[in-house]
Amino acid sequence: MSSTPPNSNNNPAAANAGGAGGSSPTFSPLYQQIKALITQSLQSGEWKPGELIPSEVELANRFKVSQGTVRKAIDELAAENLVMRKQGKGTFVSTHHEARAHFRFLRLMPDEGVPHYPESKFIEVKRMRAPADVARLLDLKSGDAVIFVKRVQSFDGVPTIVEELWLPGLTFKGLTAERLEEYKGPMYGLFESEFGTRMIRATEKIRAVCAGADDAALLKITANTPLLASERVSFTYGDKPVELRRGLYLTERHHYHNELN
Amino acid sequence: MSSTPPNSNNNPAAANAGGAGGSSPTFSPLYQQIKALITQSLQSGEWKPGELIPSEVELANRFKVSQGTVRKAIDELAAENLVMRKQGKGTFVSTHHEARAHFRFLRLMPDEGVPHYPESKFIEVKRMRAPADVARLLDLKSGDAVIFVKRVQSFDGVPTIVEELWLPGLTFKGLTAERLEEYKGPMYGLFESEFGTRMIRATEKIRAVCAGADDAALLKITANTPLLASERVSFTYGDKPVELRRGLYLTERHHYHNELN
DNA sequence: AAGTGGTCTAGACCACTTT
DNA sequence: AAGTGGTCTAGACCACTTC
Numbered sequence: 001m002s003s004t005p006p007n008s009n010n011n012p013a014a015a016n017a018g019g020a021g022g023s024s025p026t027f028s029p030l031y032q033q034i035k036a037l038i039t040q041s042l043q044s045g046e047w048k049p050g051e052l053i054p055s056e057v058e059l060a061n062r063f064k065v066s067q068g069t070v071r072k073a074i075d076e077l078a079a080e081n082l083v084m085r086k087q088g089k090g091t092f093v094s095t096h097h098e099a100r101a102h103f104r105f106l107r108l109m110p111d112e113g114v115p116h117y118p119e120s121k122f123i124e125v126k127r128m129r130a131p132a133d134v135a136r137l138l139d140l141k142s143g144d145a146v147i148f149v150k151r152v153q154s155f156d157g158v159p160t161i162v163e164e165l166w167l168p169g170l171t172f173k174g175l176t177a178e179r180l181e182e183y184k185g186p187m188y189g190l191f192e193s194e195f196g197t198r199m200i201r202a203t204e205k206i207r208a209v210c211a212g213a214d215d216a217a218l219l220k221i222t223a224n225t226p227l228l229a230s231e232r233v234s235f236t237y238g239d240k241p242v243e244l245r246r247g248l249y250l251t252e253r254h255h256y257h258n259e260l261n
Numbered sequence: 262m263s264s265t266p267p268n269s270n271n272n273p274a275a276a277n278a279g280g281a282g283g284s285s286p287t288f289s290p291l292y293q294q295i296k297a298l299i300t301q302s303l304q305s306g307e308w309k310p311g312e313l314i315p316s317e318v319e320l321a322n323r324f325k326v327s328q329g330t331v332r333k334a335i336d337e338l339a340a341e342n343l344v345m346r347k348q349g350k351g352t353f354v355s356t357h358h359e360a361r362a363h364f365r366f367l368r369l370m371p372d373e374g375v376p377h378y379p380e381s382k383f384i385e386v387k388r389m390r391a392p393a394d395v396a397r398l399l400d401l402k403s404g405d406a407v408i409f410v411k412r413v414q415s416f417d418g419v420p421t422i423v424e425e426l427w428l429p430g431l432t433f434k435g436l437t438a439e440r441l442e443e444y445k446g447p448m449y450g451l452f453e454s455e456f457g458t459r460m461i462r463a464t465e466k467i468r469a470v471c472a473g474a475d476d477a478a479l480l481k482i483t484a485n486t487p488l489l490a491s492e493r494v495s496f497t498y499g500d501k502p503v504e505l506r507r508g509l510y511l512t513e514r515h516h517y518h519n520e521l522n
Numbered sequence: 523a524a525g526t527g528g529t530c531t532a533g534a535c536c537a538c539t540t541t
Numbered sequence: 542a543a544g545t546g547g548t549c550t551a552g553a554c555c556a557c558t559t560c
Contacts, residue, residue, distance in 0.1 A: 027556095029530090030530070031530085055546080057544090065530080071547090080522065086538090088537070088545055089538080089539060089544095089546080090539095090544090091545090107519075204519040204520075205516040205517070207489065208487035210485075226471050228489075249469075251468035256467040256468070258368075258466075259462070260366050261342065291548070317526080318526085326550090327550045328551090329549065346526095346528090347526085348527050348528065349559080350525095350557080350559085351527075
């Protein structure tokens with residue numbers, strides 16, 4: 001018998017792939033396991049948003065796998081916008097503190113001209129107990145503490161969005177109107193920097209409604225103007241819902257943009 | 262000097278990668294070139310929707326590249342929904358004749374219950390000359406022949422969508438009300454099978470509007486009911502726009518669903 | 523058993539950035 | 542020159558489907 005060929009697969013890190021034929025019931029490929037390990041480091045804050053993560057070679061050594069396997073894991077994380085690759089520089093943890101990230105969740109675009117981020121005016125910020133519907137969407141118990149935020153957003157001084165947010169009180173303890181007001185830019189940047197909670201994906205339900213008297217007043221429009229109503233639930237690592245946002249969008253000079261692939 | 266090592270890169274198919282240092286201005290990686298060649302075969306109909314394409318090994322031989330390079334090309338085509346991989350069976354050309362594809366472009370979901378495809382009732386089908394706005398969006402000249410379609414779609418007998426379509430007359434020559442009516446299922450299936458035109462992506466602009474008298478009558482609702490207004494431009498291979506669709510969606514028992522990643 | 527896509531490895535070289 | 546990600550190759554073996 002000749003010696004083992006150089007490419008035989010006998011990786012100790014993989015709990016499967018053994019010589020025994022029976023595949024374990026919880027089988028997952030090595031690169032998925034590596035991906036999970038990297039995600040853990042992202043979640044735990046070992047590498048913070050905006051920072052450089054270890055190089056592929058370094059991670060391959062750490063996890064005792066080939067660079068190609070690390071590469072495939074990072075490819076998927078990059079596709080999910082958890083990290084960003086930059087040739088020659090390295091791989092960086094994604095952050096909401098970038099123009100690029102600003103319009104990933106805000107899909108309202110001006111009919112004419114280049115998109116830019118709106119100004120916020122906060123109407124109300126308070127702690128309260130979660131109503132049943134909010135609790136259900138945020139995976140909380142009815143009556144759990146939540147932080148409620150209501151604000152109006154304007155483009156070039158024109159009020160266009162009125163939205164209400166509910167955030168788990170535990171995760172966002174210490175969030176006040178002052179901190180929101182002094183912070184410029186998207187709230188997700190604040191959440192990421194000050195509360196260590198990064199939104200990584202969201203689901204949205206959209207309908208058309210008529211403006212009620214209160215919302216019409218905030219948007220300085222007549223009642224019964226048609227508005228887009230969006231209900232958005234945002235998730236952080238581990239598919240944990242951490243924000244419910246209900247927005248009303250005035251679509252006279254703006255539209256909701258979507259790409260269907 | 263030792264002989265050339267086994268892994269030196271000297272592939273004749275690549276127009277770049279030569280020994281000369283100067284990179285050509287039109288550089289693109291090999292797998293992108295392979296991807297373009299495969300896309301050409303898809304576009305030309307060499308492999309038709311639903312059919313099996315040659316195996317990775319076969320394509321690697323044909324193009325004189327390694328299987329890994331073909332693999333990376335097909336990976337991207339699969340990510341763009343142009344093909345579908347099935348382990349053990351092969352790689353198939355995507356088709357709109359599948360339940361899976363039906364909801365890729367129709368994002369209106371029932372608030373309760375499982376999604377299903379609506380019934381169509383055609384109001385009008387005619388040839389006409391493209392108005393300026395339609396011509397612009399379809400990359401035609403104002404006055405070029407287009408086919409105009411107007412229909413109402415119902416879920417469980419409840420009229421919910423009224424939409425108007427404009428299609429380039431040249432591409433869809435011979436499309437009549439009869440053919441539309443006898444065809445069950447999504448129009449994109451018909452377009453693909455009968456006209457050899459496959460929609461591969463679309464952009465959509467969404468607003469809220471009030472129902473006018475005519476549309477209210479078609480949807481059997483009162484005038485001024487708020488509706489979602491969608492303007493969608495669909496593209497076939499080569500990013501060529503081949504459909505303009507303007508839809509009004511009743512969102513009382515349905516909502517527009519979106520995933521933000 | 524044979525064929526397909528899916529995973530994993532090892533190594534070479536290229537393109538880009540920084541030192 | 543050194544380090545990073547990006548491309549390409551060659552080969553092994555696994556999981557799944559079909560014959």
